[in-house]
Amino acid sequence: RKEVEQDPGPFNVPEGATVAFNCTYSNSASQSFFWYRQDCRKEPKLLMSVYSSGNEDGRFTAQLNRASQYISLLIRDSKLSDSATYLCVVGRGNKLTFGTGTQLKVEL
Amino acid sequence: ETGVTQTPRHLVMGMTNKKSLKCEQHLGHNAMYWYKQSAKKPLELMFVYNFKEQTENNSVPSRFSPECPNSSHLFLHLHTLQPEDSALYLCASSQEGVGGEQYFGPGTRLTVT
Numbered sequence: 001r002k003e004v005e006q007d008p009g010p011f012n013v014p015e016g017a018t019v020a021f022n023c024t025y026s027n028s029a030s031q032s033f034f035w036y037r038q039d040c041r042k043e044p045k046l047l048m049s050v051y052s053s054g055n056e057d058g059r060f061t062a063q064l065n066r067a068s069q070y071i072s073l074l075i076r077d078s079k080l081s082d083s084a085t086y087l088c089v090v091g092r093g094n095k096l097t098f099g100t101g102t103q104l105k106v107e108l
Numbered sequence: 109e110t111g112v113t114q115t116p117r118h119l120v121m122g123m124t125n126k127k128s129l130k131c132e133q134h135l136g137h138n139a140m141y142w143y144k145q146s147a148k149k150p151l152e153l154m155f156v157y158n159f160k161e162q163t164e165n166n167s168v169p170s171r172f173s174p175e176c177p178n179s180s181h182l183f184l185h186l187h188t189l190q191p192e193d194s195a196l197y198l199c200a201s202s203q204e205g206v207g208g209e210q211y212f213g214p215g216t217r218l219t220v221t
Contacts, residue, residue: 004150032208043198043212044151087151091208094139095164098151 001026004099006088012105017078021102023071023088032091033064035073037084038101044087047073078106111135112213114199120219121189129184129216131199137211139204140182142174145196145215157182158204189220 006023013019025033033050048055050062050071061074071088085101112133121127133140142154156164157176171193173185182199196217200210 034209041217043214046209046211049209094141094156094158094202094204094208094210095153096208096210097153100148100150 002099003027003097004088004090006099006102008100008102010103010105012107013078015078015080015106015108017106018074018076019078019104020075021073021086021088021104023073023099025069025071025088025090025097027090027092027097028069030069030090030092032096033071034089034091034096035060035062035071036087036089036098038087039084044098047086075104078104080106080108082106111211112199112201114197114213114216116216117214118217118219120221121186122221123189123191125189126185126187128186129197129199129218131182131184131213133180133182133199133201133211133213135201135203135211137201137203138179139202140176140179141200141202141210142172142182142184143198143200143212145198147195151198155184186218189218191220194218194220 035047036044037047038044050064054063059076063072087101088099140157143151154168155174175183196215198215199213202210
């Protein structure tokens with residue numbers, strides 16, 4: 001079983017749509033949780049940290065369920081510029097484990 | 109953005125060559141990392157340095173040799189690589205003890221011929 005599992009997609013959605021990504025992780029001792037965004041042939045960039053209480057940053061909402069070892073990302077009112085690969089990342093100390101990513105394509 | 113820089117951005121080398129990748133971070137962080145990203149695979153952690161000391165070697169072959177002379181600079185020395193080592197090599201840095209958020213450089217795209 002992979003340490004961090006994500007649906008690779010692609011998710012093709014129209015502009016303005018709401019899209020949700022899910023991720024599961026296997027190590028119950030994981031301490032930190034993130035979503036990173038990676039554009040084609042570029043480096044990953046931190047999108048947001050994820051907390052059990054849930055957190056929101058503009059159109060983006062992330063949620064963590066420690067009991068189910070499940071992380072989610074919700075994007076509202078999708079923009080063309082949201083097209084990218086979204087990486088679910090789980091950490092223990094300063095060691096991060098990355099999922100393979102979910103590809104999002106936002107279309108006109 | 110120039111928080112973490114890497115050189116060169118692209119490198120083509122033969123299997124008998126020796127080359128080095130360089131990473132520099134301007135964020136005042138004290139931990140630095142090398143990752144490998146191959147097509148269709150997740151990022152793989154290679155090495156971790158905390159305060160210039162190597163704290164993680166993720167079973168990386170000895171043909172990859174890291175060096176961390178200070179908290180701002182990290183090198184990856186390459187020798188006798190194989191074609192399957194062709195990948196994007198990413199450097200990252202973080203502040204130890206602050207939630208684990210890591211910031212990445214643009215990467216070196218390596219092709220081994």
